Amino acid sequence: xxxxxxxxxxxxxxxxxxxxxxxxxxxxxxxxxxxxxxxxxxxxxxxxxxxxxxxxxxxxxxxxxxxxxxxxxxxxxxxxxxxxxxxxxxxxxxxxxxxxxxxxxxxxxxxxxxxxxxxxxxxxxxxxxxxxxxxxxxxxxxxxxxxxxxxxxxxxxxxxxxxxxxxxxxxxxxxxxxxxxxxxxxxxxxxxxxxxxxxxxxxxxxxxxxxxxxxxxxxxxxxxxxxxxxxxxxxxxxxxxxxxxxxxxxxxxxxxxxxxxxxxxxxxxxxxxxxxxxxxxxxxxxxxxxxxxxxxxxxxxxxxxxxxxxxxxxxxxxxxxxxxxxxxxxxxxxxxxxxxxxxxxxxxxxxxxxxxxxxxxxxxxxxxxxxxxxxxxxxxxxxxxxxxxxxxxxxxxxxxxxxxxxxxxxxxxxxxxxxxxxxxxxxxxxxxxxxxxxxxxxxxxxxxxx
Amino acid sequence: xxxxxxxxxxxxxxxxxxxxxxxxxxxxxxxxxxxxxxxxxxxxxxxxxxxxxxxxxxxxxxxxxxxxxxxxxxxxxxxxxxxxxxxxxxxxxxxxxxxxxxxxxxxxxxxxxxxxxxxxxxxxxxxxxxxxxxxxxxxxxxxxxxxxxxxxxxxxxxxxxxxxxxxxxxxxxxxxxxxxxxxxxxxxxxxxxxxxxxxxxxxxxxxxxxxxxxxxxxxxxxxxxxxxxxxxxxxxxxxxxxxxxxxxxxxxxxxxxxxxxxxxxxxxxxxxxxxxxxxxxxxxxxxxxxxxxxxxxxxxxxxxxxxxxxxxxxxxxxxxxxxxxxxxxxxxxxxxxxxx
Numbered sequence: 174x175x176x177x178x179x180x181x182x183x184x185x186x187x188x189x190x191x192x193x194x195x196x197x198x199x200x201x202x203x204x205x206x207x208x209x210x211x212x213x214x215x216x217x218x219x220x221x222x223x224x225x226x227x228x229x230x231x232x233x234x235x236x237x238x239x240x241x242x243x244x245x246x247x248x249x250x251x252x253x254x255x256x257x258x259x260x261x262x263x264x265x266x267x268x269x270x271x272x273x274x275x276x277x278x279x280x281x282x283x284x285x286x287x288x289x290x291x292x293x294x295x296x297x298x299x300x301x302x303x304x305x306x307x308x309x310x311x312x313x314x315x316x317x318x319x320x321x322x323x324x325x326x327x328x329x330x331x332x333x334x335x336x337x338x339x340x341x342x343x344x345x346x347x348x349x350x351x352x353x354x355x356x357x358x359x360x361x362x363x364x365x366x367x368x369x370x371x372x373x374x375x376x377x378x379x380x381x382x383x384x385x386x387x388x389x390x391x392x393x394x395x396x397x398x399x400x401x402x403x404x405x406x407x408x409x410x411x412x413x414x415x416x417x418x419x420x421x422x423x424x425x426x427x428x429x430x431x432x433x434x435x436x437x438x439x440x441x442x443x444x445x446x447x448x449x450x451x452x453x454x455x456x457x458x459x460x461x462x463x464x465x466x467x468x469x470x471x472x473x474x475x476x477x478x479x480x481x482x483x484x485x486x487x488x489x490x491x492x493x494x495x496x497x498x499x500x501x502x503x504x505x506x507x508x509x510x511x512x513x514x515x516x517x518x519x520x521x522x523x524x525x526x527x528x529x530x531x532x533x534x535x536x537x538x539x540x541x542x543x544x545x546x547x548x549x550x551x552x553x554x555x556x557x558x559x560x561x562x563x564x565x566x567x568x569x570x571x572x573x574x575x576x577x578x579x580x581x582x583x584x585x586x587x588x589x590x591x592x593x594x595x596x597x598x599x600x601x602x603x604x605x606x607x608x609x610x611x612x613x614x615x616x617x618x619x620x621x622x623x
Numbered sequence: 624x625x626x627x628x629x630x631x632x633x634x635x636x637x638x639x640x641x642x643x644x645x646x647x648x649x650x651x652x653x654x655x656x657x658x659x660x661x662x663x664x665x666x667x668x669x670x671x672x673x674x675x676x677x678x679x680x681x682x683x684x685x686x687x688x689x690x691x692x693x694x695x696x697x698x699x700x701x702x703x704x705x706x707x708x709x710x711x712x713x714x715x716x717x718x719x720x721x722x723x724x725x726x727x728x729x730x731x732x733x734x735x736x737x738x739x740x741x742x743x744x745x746x747x748x749x750x751x752x753x754x755x756x757x758x759x760x761x762x763x764x765x766x767x768x769x770x771x772x773x774x775x776x777x778x779x780x781x782x783x784x785x786x787x788x789x790x791x792x793x794x795x796x797x798x799x800x801x802x803x804x805x806x807x808x809x810x811x812x813x814x815x816x817x818x819x820x821x822x823x824x825x826x827x828x829x830x831x832x833x834x835x836x837x838x839x840x841x842x843x844x845x846x847x848x849x850x851x852x853x854x855x856x857x858x859x860x861x862x863x864x865x866x867x868x869x870x871x872x873x874x875x876x877x878x879x880x881x882x883x884x885x886x887x888x889x890x891x892x893x894x895x896x897x898x899x900x901x902x903x904x905x906x907x908x909x910x911x912x913x914x915x916x917x918x919x920x921x922x923x924x925x926x927x928x929x930x931x932x933x934x935x936x937x938x939x940x941x942x943x944x945x946x947x948x949x950x951x952x953x954x955x956x957x958x959x960x961x962x963x
Binding site: 220262280282286379380381434435437438441575576585589595605608611613 | 693695696697698703713714715716778781782783799802805852888890901902903904906907918921922923924925928
């Protein structure tokens with residue numbers, strides 16, 4: 174009897190806990206309260222992903238905010254990733270303002286209402302969202318809901334070792350895909366056993382930043398059709414890009430490239446980075462590499478340029494891929510804290526002085542037009558090229574979906590098979606990827622998979 | 624006339640309880656004692672019961688419920704019926720991940736169990752240094768799975784790994800190992816064999832427990848070493864082998880850490896754990912069922928579907944265990960109907 178009661182009690186407890194876990198409130202979308210002139214002192218919290226020296230830069234920006242908003246004290250915590258943000262929002266104890274490094278998370282944050290819709294605050298305070306360049310404006314909205322603002326962007330382009338180029342007889346970086354391949358093959362040198370000693374360029378998808386997302390703008394390849402369906406098989410630029418890449422891989426040798434990249438291990442964000450150590454003549458990378466090189470290998474002589482483009486679309490030259498940080502307000506922030514949080518979000522995303530400070534010290538690209546042209550910005554010429562790429566009208570980002578990186582993962586997985594020679598018929602393979610992506614996005618959106 | 628009154632027989636002490644009352648009292652006392660005993664047992668078991676309810680029962684019930692919902696981790700779950708289970712048929716990575724996991728059950732698990740048995744047999748026969756050998760073979764078990772996997776990725780690095788260095792000196796082919804979709808799982812099996820210490824120790828204890836007189840009798844009957852192994856050692860150890868097989872299958876079904884770390888690190892690992900280039904690297908060969916489950920739940924915000932996958936895993940693990948245990952009657956000594 175006692176055991177039975179205990180079982181009944183435990184079942185009841187379980188049921189209650191289950192129901193408790195399943196309940197929850199949705200947030201966002203409601204009208205913003207009138208702007209407050211009541212500057213009652215308040216303390217709010219902010220989470221971001223920066224650490225060490227970079228966190229110090231964020232702290233400086235927070236001090237600047239406090240100087241202009243004396244009634245708001247911000248407790249800033251760094252090293253917080255998206256997983257913690259998600260858990261804290263579910264637990265109801267997230268910071269008042271959260272910053273994410275992962276634009277791919279936005280679909281989830283917006284669709285679920287985990288980050289509040291900033292639309293009413295933007296409207297109330299007459300924030301002109303056209304101050305954000307189009308790509309950043311795009312990756313901070315989901316299905317028309319703006320639940321985040323951009324704070325700094327990562328822009329991708331070509332890095333080239335000027336000494337190695339000069340040694341091979343080149344004075345300019347490549348501008349077309351064919352030039353890149355020809356130059357890379359000429360600059361690749363080999364050891365006695367046939368293994369690669371210095372690579373001109375590593376075209377293998379999966380190596381460092383060589384990913385479909387980062388290369389797609391050079392072919393103008395579209396991720397989705399107008400009706401929001403996956404378009405890998407429908408846009409012929411994907412097939413063209415992959416055929417060029419396969420030809421490139423085969424010209425050097427898949428096996429040789431594999432061994433070369435295996436030797437690189439996880440060196441990308443270390444002083445052993447192959448480009449920084451002179452073992453790679455040209456590389457696709459983000460603007461942040463300029464800061465790494467300055468800190469780790471200041472002796473390296475290099476240049477930066479837009480990534481070479483499809484030979485048949487020379488007008489694309491100058492564009493690139495962009496992604497960036499998001500800043501938003503979790504639904505758990507309420508009352509006066511929400512108003513103060515909005516002031517902080519607005520400040521970080523729109524204030525030119527703070528944007529210039531962050532860009533100068535973190536070496537990321539600022540995300541407002543005014544900051545991009547501000548005299549407070551002090552970019553060196555190598556970094557300035559990325560600012561130009563960012564402002565190019567062809568520069569684009571990946572679409573925000575409810576399934577996070579599912580589309581990028583699916584095409585990456587297929588590209589890795591295709592470059593290895595096991596991808597089968599390209600068009601059929603791309604069609605299969607489309608089907609998989611559409612099904613996954615529908616599933617993650619809560620609809621029935623097609 | 625009235626009949627004379629016959630005095631009723633009464634007990635010497637009229638206030639003493641009757642037999643039925645005594646029986647009732649005894650039953651009551653027994654019930655109380657039983658109750659006290661149950662309470663005592665329950666109180667001793669309560670830490671486990673609480674732990675089981677909170678850490679197993681509750682998650683299990685919740686997972687079963689979530690498998691019928693659309694749940695993105697952030698908003699409230701929404702009932703979708705069997706949609707998540709139906710999606711399994713449309714998910715292009717579902718069956719490849721099942722195949723990879725099946726490979727671990729059908730190939731890696733038996734190889735590892737046989738290897739553990741062979742090691743235990745060798746150590747049990749050692750005339751000298753048995754303690755040293757036990758320590759040597761058990762030590763790898765102490766290495767955390769992540770560290771051990773990182774070590775193996777380094778050892779088998781196609782370019783800089785010591786294994787290929789040695790093969791190079793011997794003028795032998797130098798495979799791509801973790802970069803080759805055909806070799807990634809075999810190398811993970813090697814990793815499993817390297818960390819076989821726990822099973823080896825259990826086998827060793829069981830081997831040393833086989834009665835010596837059985838071997839003596841077999842020898843008198845003219846049995847050679849192979850026949851002694853097949854007809855004495857294996858039947859005597861069969862309950863322990865059953866245990867190793869059942870736990871091995873369950874571990875293979877839940878195989879996650881090593882595959883996830885190896886795929887991520889060998890695949891570059893800088894684009895983020897489990898993302899893009901490193902997911903199931905190389906070419907999906909390390910995309911095990913639990914890895915895909917994790918990816919769905921925590922990277923694609925598809926916790927409802929991930930829960931359905933988890934329920935599927937639970938049902939399969941339960942079914943396989945039942946089948947193996949039922950088959951035990953045919954080959955495990957001491958189980959009803961066993962031949963041995």
